[in-house]
Amino acid sequence: ERSPTVEIAGAVGAGAKVPVFEAYEKGTGPRVQVVSGIPTSGIVAVEVQGDSMAPVYAPGEILLYTRLTEEGVPDDAIGRICVIEDAEGNGWVKQLKNGSEPGLFHLVSINPGAETMHDRKVKWAARVRFNLPPEVVRKVPS
Numbered sequence: 001e002r003s004p005t006v007e008i009a010g011a012v013g014a015g016a017k018v019p020v021f022e023a024y025e026k027g028t029g030p031r032v033q034v035v036s037g038i039p040t041s042g043i044v045a046v047e048v049q050g051d052s053m054a055p056v057y058a059p060g061e062i063l064l065y066t067r068l069t070e071e072g073v074p075d076d077a078i079g080r081i082c083v084i085e086d087a088e089g090n091g092w093v094k095q096l097k098n099g100s101e102p103g104l105f106h107l108v109s110i111n112p113g114a115e116t117m118h119d120r121k122v123k124w125a126a127r128v129r130f131n132l133p134p135e136v137v138r139k140v141p142s
Contacts, residue, residue: 004038005031005140006045006064012083012091014057015050015114032062038130042066046083046091052114053093056081060134062066063093065126070142072085073105077125081110 008029011018032045048061057063065083068074077096084092084107094107097121107117 003031003110003138004032004036004040005041006040007031008045008047008062008139010046010091011049012046012063012093013050013052014048014054014059014093015052015111018049018091030141032132034064034130034132035142038064043129044083044126046093048093052109052111053081054065054111056110057093057131058134060137062132062137063128064130064132065128067124067126069124073122073123073125074127078126080127082125082127084125085123087123089123092117093128096122 034040043064043066045062045064048057048059048063051059052092063083078098080096081093082096084094084096086092092107094109097106097108103121104119106123107120109116
C-alpha cells in the first residue's frame, strides 16, 4: 500500500526572504509522502527556508496547512504559528500576533537570535496543521 502524498507548493521564509512561495504551477510541484491518517484533501505543503523558527521548525522542514479564507486572518490564527503571505507577496512561517493597531500584525520569530517583524500588513494567514522534520521527508515524483 502506497503512502498518501501532498504536493509541495513552494517554500516559506523563516528568516530567509522568499518572494512568491507558490513556486510551482498547480499540479507540477514535487510531492511529499505523509503518514496515513493525515488528511490530504485541501492541504498545502511548503518547505521552510531559513532558521528564524528553529528549534521548532528547521530548514528543510515541510509544513502542511489549509487556507480557510482567500484573504484575511482568521481569529484562530492569532497567537499561533502560521504560514503567512504579507502585503508585499512574501511567504513566511511565523507566530502571528496582533499589531499596534487594527490591520497590522507582528510576525514573531521563535529563534532568540532572529528579529520579529513589527506592524506588518498581512494578505492572509493559515495555521500550520502538521509538520514533517527534514529527516523524515520523502519526496516523490509528481
